[in-house]
Amino acid sequence: MSKEGYQIAFSALPQYKVDGDQFCGLASALLMTGSSTIQTLFQEDLSEIIVRAENGYIIVSNAGRLVIVCAGTIIETLMKTVKVMRIAAKNLNKIFEGR
Template sequence: MEFGTDLGIGPNEIEKISPQITFITSNADIEAIALVSLEGYQIAFSALPQYEVDGDQFCGLASALLMTGSSTIKTLFQEDLSEIIVRAENGYIIVSNAGRLVVVCAGTLI
């Protein structure tokens, strides 16, 4: 089984997504963006050159945030998680649930 086929995404679709992710980081106030499986596997990732982050680490952290947040929301509100926003003094990260996938964005312009 090829990577992504369990998500309903084939190699051709993955190849088409990567340039679109790169376009977003080049044309928006987002330093890094990734499309991640719920298990934390990187499907597509792009970051500006000056934004020093490892793609695998970025995706793994997003998955950990999603799993922890999802569990918390289920326990407290008996609902599904929509998104997580974490803000710091110099930046933010947004983790959005997209069904079988997760979209993760990070930036410094708030």
């Protein structure tokens, strides 16, 4: 999604009833709040947001001009997902750098 919350690409497994626009809107709200907080406290850009509940998690990862958002329900996969998201964000940032 864009930093403004516009959905660029979205995919969800069929068994999950997820509204892509709503999901991206919620992720955008997290991003704006997190970015503002990090900028105020540390005067630097936000890298990622990880929000975890008992039965799920959401990860918002800064990829330069874009943002990658991922959610999952299997807590045991959280750290692996974070690692994959970091690599993907770094690669996307390189692709769009200077454009």
